[in-house]
Amino acid sequence: MFLRSLLEKVDKFDPSKAPVVNDRVGKTDVVVGEMTPELIKLYGVISEEGTALAELGTSLMAKTEELGKNITGAQLDQFSAEYGIARDRFTALQKLLWAEIKDAFPALGGHEQVGIREGFKLVIINDAKCNCPSCMAARILGIIG
Numbered sequence: 217m218f219l220r221s222l223l224e225k226v227d228k229f230d231p232s233k234a235p236v237v238n239d240r241v242g243k244t245d246v247v248v249g250e251m252t253p254e255l256i257k258l259y260g261v262i263s264e265e266g267t268a269l270a271e272l273g274t275s276l277m278a279k280t281e282e283l284g285k286n287i288t289g290a291q292l293d294q295f296s297a298e299y300g301i302a303r304d305r306f307t308a309l310q311k312l313l314w315a316e317i318k319d320a321f322p323a324l325g326g327h328e329q330v331g332i333r334e335g336f337k338l339v340i341i342n343d344a345k346c347n348c349p350s351c352m353a354a355r356i357l358g359i360i361g
């Protein structure tokens with residue numbers, strides 16, 4: 217089960233090795249908190265999975281080109297299945313990451329437009345019509361319009 221190996225990878229991951237987020241907090245972003253080291257570890261592992269998925273895509277493309285006209289239907293099906301499984305797994309992991317983040321930061325719940333900014337700050341993005349306590353406080357403070 218990849219779920220079990222995910223937990224093992226998260227436990228071992230050094231949070232200082234997670235990819236740095238460079239996006240600054242924007243004028244219309246509402247900061248609700250900072251990711252905990254455990255969430256940063258999960259984010260780091262899932263980022264590595266994203267890199268691995270991109271590399272798999274590149275390598276399957278190269279194999280397909282190498283085989284050229286000699287590629288068989290069975291080989292194409294195999295490549296497509298291999299990539300499809302990896303892509304579905306990555307999509308599930310991305311959803312899991314946001315579910316874990318929202319579980320730890322309920323203020324993000326109910327918002328579709330959320331993001332991670334510099335310093336692993338978690339933000340609600342430009343939600344000027346929302347009446348939840350975070351968005352209302354941000355409007356009172358003049359952070360969002």
Ligand SMILES: [Zn+2]
Binds near residue numbers: 327351
């Ligand atoms: Zn809101």
